[in-house]
Amino acid sequence: EPEVTQTPSHQVTQMGQEVILRCVPISNHLYFYWYRQILGQKVEFLVSFYNNEISEKSEIFDDQFSVERPDGSNFTLKIRSTKLEDSAMYFCASSGTMGETQYFGPGTRLLVL
């Protein structure tokens, strides 16, 4: 069964550094999402992406965040200048069409020191 994959599984970075989190959605999916989960808290929506543009974004997704689909398989989340409060588990998800099940990747645990 196809799965969403994410790399790296863990990332440690210094405050102020840029990080890029990578995701490979399920191959025939068209809708892509990023969520984050701060330790002990609920999963929070960051952004959705379709047809090479952002469909919706939350108030968390400020100018420090950006997403890109650089090729036909990867979907990336970039944080330009990380802050301590960006430490969280970041999940990528994809769905075939709008309204279909969102399938989640295994997550990238980001620790900002």
Place this chain on the structure above:
Amino acid sequence: GENVEQHPSTLSVQEGDSAVIKCTYSDSASNYFPWYKQELGKRPQLIIDIRSNVGEKKDQRIAVTLNKTAKHFSLHITETQPEDSAVYFCAASMNDYKLSFGAGTTVTVRA
């Protein structure tokens, strides 16, 4: 925006008993309600979902009910087994772009 409340935060049940988790949502426009199971260190996995044109849906030992008038939906697990131990998240969506999640319920099934 949508606000989803989930109760209880923890639930301990004896193996074979039933478990019920309840969620409420704030936006009456929400029309899609999935439930995800997350085992420790693993990805959230969809276990069942329901749309607002349906009141109840069942899949083997798992069932979900939806009350649109009261804006609440519930997950029912019958004949619980140790492998049902996990964190369960409810979610709601009104435009299918964004899932708004509840805070999660940690379910422990005692053997």
